[in-house]
Amino acid sequence: MLKLEKICKYYNPGTVNEMCLFEDYDLEVEKGEFVSIVGSNGSGKTSMLNIICGSIPLDSGKLYIDDREITKMPEHKRAAVIGRVYQNPALGTCPDMTILENMSMADTKGKPFNLRRGTDKERIGYYQELLAGLGLGLENKLSVKVGALSGGQRQAMALLMSTMTPIDFLILDEHTAALDPKTADTIMELTDRIVREKQLTTLMVTHNLRYAVEYGNRLIMMHQGENVMDLKAEEKAGLRVEDILQKFNEISIECGN
Numbered sequence: 001m002l003k004l005e006k007i008c009k010y011y012n013p014g015t016v017n018e019m020c021l022f023e024d025y026d027l028e029v030e031k032g033e034f035v036s037i038v039g040s041n042g043s044g045k046t047s048m049l050n051i052i053c054g055s056i057p058l059d060s061g062k063l064y065i066d067d068r069e070i071t072k073m074p075e076h077k078r079a080a081v082i083g084r085v086y087q088n089p090a091l092g093t094c095p096d097m098t099i100l101e102n103m104s105m106a107d108t109k110g111k112p113f114n115l116r117r118g119t120d121k122e123r124i125g126y127y128q129e130l131l132a133g134l135g136l137g138l139e140n141k142l143s144v145k146v147g148a149l150s151g152g153q154r155q156a157m158a159l160l161m162s163t164m165t166p167i168d169f170l171i172l173d174e175h176t177a178a179l180d181p182k183t184a185d186t187i188m189e190l191t192d193r194i195v196r197e198k199q200l201t202t203l204m205v206t207h208n209l210r211y212a213v214e215y216g217n218r219l220i221m222m223h224q225g226e227n228v229m230d231l232k233a234e235e236k237a238g239l240r241v242e243d244i245l246q247k248f249n250e251i252s253i254e255c256g257n
Helices: 045-053 099-107 121-132 153-160 181-198 210-213 234-236 241-254
Strands: 002-011 017-031 034-039 060-065 082-087 170-173 202-206 219-225 224-233
Touching: 002 045, 017 045, 017 060, 034 045, 034 170, 034 210, 045 170, 045 202, 082 121, 082 153, 082 210, 099 121, 099 153, 153 181, 170 181, 210 241, 219 234, 219 241, 224 241
Parallel strands: 034 202, 034 219, 082 170, 170 202
Antiparallel strands: 002 017, 002 060, 219 224
16 A cells, blocks of 8 residues: 655745645555546646655655655665656666666666676576567567667566566556557557556556546546545546546636636
8 A cells, every 4th residue: 555644745945936736635545556647737746756756855744655654765765666657768768778688677676786797698588578578579679779669669668677576556657648649559558458467556647538537446636736536446437538628627717717
């Protein structure tokens, strides 16, 4: 379980541009939940992911994973149990390294490197098997530098690499936003398969309302650092894209737009 308790976060504190994004924000995500998170720009979606991953500090509040407080745990230590895929396909892989080298690096996450080879030849067959599951032919291109791949291929690799080692949570930060519609659909299908097979607790921020409706078993809509919609299980199962749009329109009217 992931728990955010009384989270407070200010930007530009003590200046004329001071902004309170979160004030006493609470959230609990149960083990095995796949949460789709939507909301307008500035609603707090990505900031919440950054807080969970440790990329930005809290002003106050506490974070827990399975009743263990991680509020002061540094980002690199949280990465041992949290896999993250970013909007930019370039951020999840190393472009100047080959596919084999990238896979080897992901395979050793959290393990001591010591004085040994960067790639283990005995693991090549395993890497090829994993890559073959993507259906992109990458298993036959181990010597190709990742920078030469398409955005969709790189994002598929980033997704695969982030889940190669045992993790408790998968964080998806608009991971299909930079892709064309067909490739985005492919990545979402791959995402859903990996989440189901590995039974990962997942938080996915997306601006694609169709994906938010079709994938996951819980949907949260955020606005100004608060949850204005939180639907689980049967409630979400009956949700339509039109319902989310209607809520967006209500918020827009309340804000004077």
